Amino acid sequence: MRWLRAFINGIFIxxxxxxxxxxxxxxxxxxxxxxxxxxLFNYLxxxxxxxxxxxxxxxxxxxxxxxxxxxxxxxxxVFVHDRVAEEKFLTEGFSRKRYEVMYNDFILIGPENxxxxxxxxxxxxxxxxxxAHTKSNFVSRGDKSGTNAAELRYWKDVNIEPNxxxxxxxxxxxxxxxxxxxxxxxxxxxILTDRGTWIAFKNRGNLKILVQGDPKLFNQYGxxxxxxxxxxxxxKEEGQSFINWLISPNGQKTIAxxxxxxxxxxxxxxxx
Amino acid sequence: MADxxxxxxxxxxxxxxxxxISNKKIQCQSITGVIGANGSGKSTLLKVIAGLIxxxxxxxxxxxxxxxxxxxxxxxxxxxxYQNLRLLKDVCPQLTNDRIEQVIKEFHLDxxxxxxxxxxxxxxxxxxxxxxxxxxxxxxxxxxxxxxxLDPASTLLxxxxxxELAKTGIHFLMASHDFAQVKRLCHDVVFIADGQxxxxxxxxxxxxxxxxxxxxxxxxxxx
Amino acid sequence: MWETIHxxxxxxxxxxxxxxxxxxxxxxxxxxxxxxxxxxxxxxxAILAIAHFPxxxxxxxxxxxxxxxxxxxxxxxxxxxxxxxxxxGYLGILxxxxxxxxAQSLLTTPLIAAISRQIISDAWQIHREPFxxxxxxxxxxxxxxxxxxxxxxxxxxxxxxxxxxxxxxAVMIVGGNIxxxxxxxxxxxxxxxxxxxxxxxxxxxxxxxxxxxMVNLFAFLTKKMSEQKYG
Numbered sequence: 001m002r003w004l005r006a007f008i009n010g011i012f013i014x015x016x017x018x019x020x021x022x023x024x025x026x027x028x029x030x031x032x033x034x035x036x037x038x039x040l041f042n043y044l045x046x047x048x049x050x051x052x053x054x055x056x057x058x059x060x061x062x063x064x065x066x067x068x069x070x071x072x073x074x075x076x077x078v079f080v081h082d083r084v085a086e087e088k089f090l091t092e093g094f095s096r097k098r099y100e101v102m103y104n105d106f107i108l109i110g111p112e113n114x115x116x117x118x119x120x121x122x123x124x125x126x127x128x129x130x131x132a133h134t135k136s137n138f139v140s141r142g143d144k145s146g147t148n149a150a151e152l153r154y155w156k157d158v159n160i161e162p163n164x165x166x167x168x169x170x171x172x173x174x175x176x177x178x179x180x181x182x183x184x185x186x187x188x189x190x191i192l193t194d195r196g197t198w199i200a201f202k203n204r205g206n207l208k209i210l211v212q213g214d215p216k217l218f219n220q221y222g223x224x225x226x227x228x229x230x231x232x233x234x235x236k237e238e239g240q241s242f243i244n245w246l247i248s249p250n251g252q253k254t255i256a257x258x259x260x261x262x263x264x265x266x267x268x269x270x271x272x
Numbered sequence: 273m274a275d276x277x278x279x280x281x282x283x284x285x286x287x288x289x290x291x292x293i294s295n296k297k298i299q300c301q302s303i304t305g306v307i308g309a310n311g312s313g314k315s316t317l318l319k320v321i322a323g324l325i326x327x328x329x330x331x332x333x334x335x336x337x338x339x340x341x342x343x344x345x346x347x348x349x350x351x352x353x354y355q356n357l358r359l360l361k362d363v364c365p366q367l368t369n370d371r372i373e374q375v376i377k378e379f380h381l382d383x384x385x386x387x388x389x390x391x392x393x394x395x396x397x398x399x400x401x402x403x404x405x406x407x408x409x410x411x412x413x414x415x416x417x418x419x420x421x422l423d424p425a426s427t428l429l430x431x432x433x434x435x436e437l438a439k440t441g442i443h444f445l446m447a448s449h450d451f452a453q454v455k456r457l458c459h460d461v462v463f464i465a466d467g468q469x470x471x472x473x474x475x476x477x478x479x480x481x482x483x484x485x486x487x488x489x490x491x492x493x494x495x
Numbered sequence: 496m497w498e499t500i501h502x503x504x505x506x507x508x509x510x511x512x513x514x515x516x517x518x519x520x521x522x523x524x525x526x527x528x529x530x531x532x533x534x535x536x537x538x539x540x541a542i543l544a545i546a547h548f549p550x551x552x553x554x555x556x557x558x559x560x561x562x563x564x565x566x567x568x569x570x571x572x573x574x575x576x577x578x579x580x581x582x583x584g585y586l587g588i589l590x591x592x593x594x595x596x597x598a599q600s601l602l603t604t605p606l607i608a609a610i611s612r613q614i615i616s617d618a619w620q621i622h623r624e625p626f627x628x629x630x631x632x633x634x635x636x637x638x639x640x641x642x643x644x645x646x647x648x649x650x651x652x653x654x655x656x657x658x659x660x661x662x663x664x665a666v667m668i669v670g671g672n673i674x675x676x677x678x679x680x681x682x683x684x685x686x687x688x689x690x691x692x693x694x695x696x697x698x699x700x701x702x703x704x705x706x707x708x709m710v711n712l713f714a715f716l717t718k719k720m721s722e723q724k725y726g
Contacts (some may be wrong), residue, residue: 028671042674057671057673058673059590059672060672073578073580074579074589074590166699167565178689181691182688182689185691200690202690202691202693203693233587341628343624343628346625347621347625349622349641351642359629361630363631363635388725391725408630477527
């Protein structure tokens with residue numbers, strides 16, 4: 001029947017059409033939800049694409065997952081913010097070199113009425129102690145992300161081990177930064193977030209920045225090329241080209257140029 | 273005239289024996305009637321001969337290669353009358369469109385040729401089913417109570433068609449519960465009761481002097 | 496909340512090209528998955544309805560189960576298959592549209608097969624003996640029973656499309672929600688909600704609902720038309 005043949009032809013043509021866009025050079029970068037949700041990539045990547053002709057496709061998940069995607073060889077480059085996890089990635093041999101790119105800071109957000117009264121201190125460790133002692137609602141990422149790793153380090157520093165089963169004030173969402181902020185906003189809870197995501201976040205409710213500026217809140221971003229010796233398909237030239245651009249004066253200037261409402265979100269600090 | 277030999281036919285449904293024929297020969301004249309009470313196994317017998325019901329222990333000796341059954345009611349496919357006939361090209365590739373149109377005319381269906389077949393009246397559907405069986409080149413047609421649900425006018429149309437086709441040498445084995453119809457059309461009858469072929473004889477002989485008790489009771493009940 | 500909805504409606508009317516790209520990606524993936532599901536699912540459903548063979552009941556139970564499996568599970572399975580560390584990694588189609596099409600085809604095909612099996616099974620009760628008396632071969636029986644049931648089967652196809660276009664688990668995991676490449680309406684809605692941009696999430700939601708609405712309207716009209724013509 002003619003219509004049957006036409007129908008099947010239609011399928012093949014459609015599938016073929018979906019492939020056409022792949023003619024351009026491209027790489028896959030696995031990064032974190034907080035970085036994507038800050039809007040940095042939307043700003044940065046078109047600029048990079050114009051100068052290099054390379055399309056950058058970003059998968060945004062938690063830091064732990066981003067590194068796992070790299071371990072499976074499903075990304076060419078990983079771009080995350082958890083130094084300890086990144087160094088483990090290196091020693092496991094999944095990358096040969098780590099480059100520091102930029103930093104921002106973490107901030108401690110909480111409800112306006114501040115039941116734990118943490119606003120008086122500018123020490124993140126003191127703040128965490130107060131939250132635990134007053135059993136105030138605290139939202140945790142609980143997802144192997146860079147932010148989560150930092151949060152867990154602060155708890156460890158003050159010898160507190162919150163357990164979401166035993167401590168009902170400690171809520172683990174297992175989600176990205178934005179989703180967790182939504183949850184914190186809805187329940188008026190304390191939450192640790194990176195400044196970039198916070199500036200871009202639109203559903204703040206009655207949440208405010210309560211603690212910032214503590215040197216311990218420093219959040220370093222690193223980028224690594226997945227080891228081409230482990231996976232032969234890794235696009236090492238294009239991947240390295242992207243990394244080189246990020247740490248180049250041009251790339252660093254572009255990063256510094258990203259602002260929301262006049263506020264700079266990320267501070268370039270690549271070593272020359 | 274040719275004979276159909278049936279051996280070892282045992283059909284059981286819901287623990288009820290519908291047909292139980294160990295060894296019988298059916299002599300099929302020009303138009304042979306199959307009569308019996310409701311549930312006696314008439315339809316089942318026809319379906320067995322047509323090959324619609326089959327079990328491994330059957331033995332069916334049937335000289336007719338081209339035999340087609342027309343069911344009591346034939347649901348048509350949701351397309352036009354013409355298309356329902358044209359689908360026969362799948363099984364008879366040598367069938368031409370001209371031949372199809374010719375048969376449509378012969379069966380007085382030309383005014384319905386493009387109508388949705390599912391919307392035909394019962395009589396028209398039966399004519400269409402008959403036309404389809406005829407188009408398949410059947411030499412023996414098995415009809416299962418073809419006019420049971422039709423009005424007298426449609427019944428007449430179908431009967432005259434059957435007689436017409438019989439004149440061209442096509443044999444008919446027709447189940448019916450209408451005595452008058454059987455007397456009108458059939459030269460011989462086969463009488464079934466309790467799943468067994470009880471009697472076979474010419475129509476006149478059967479009705480005037482039935483041999484078995486079952487036959488006698490059957491005729492008495494339906495008169 | 497009303498303010499958000501109001502903004503969302505305005506945004507729908509003045510949609511920008513990014514949003515249209517997202518809508519187009521959704522349609523591309525789900526319509527192709529629908530076509531695959533149709534070509535594979537319809538004949539398979541017909542065979543299950545008509546033919547009797549050992550293992551038939553097992554297959555029927557299997558597709559009825561697959562029909563309802565949570566989409567994330569399909570997403571994880573396909574991800575593991577297509578990952579570079581997985582058996583089909585050499586194809587390199589993880590995080591691409593073809594990969595998403597494969598994942599969604601695994602959703603549409605069992606659904607279409609299961610529903611069409613039921614529809615055809617019912618029709619087969621009626622048509623079985625006439626088809627046998629016409630001496631049609633198996634593939635011819637399949638052809639004609641599919642044709643006869645075509646109006647009801649459209650409902651099966653639209654159910655398949657509905658499952659594909661509105662799911663988020665499989666396309667998120669297999670596609671990666673990459674901006675301008677594998678972002679669909681559902682993954683974009685998830686992203687925008689997580690960014691706290693509820694108004695944009697709602698706009699996309701409105702477009703999605705409109706698409707599903709049109710599809711269901713089409714199904715309804717088709718059924719009505721068929722009933723009028725064929726009774």
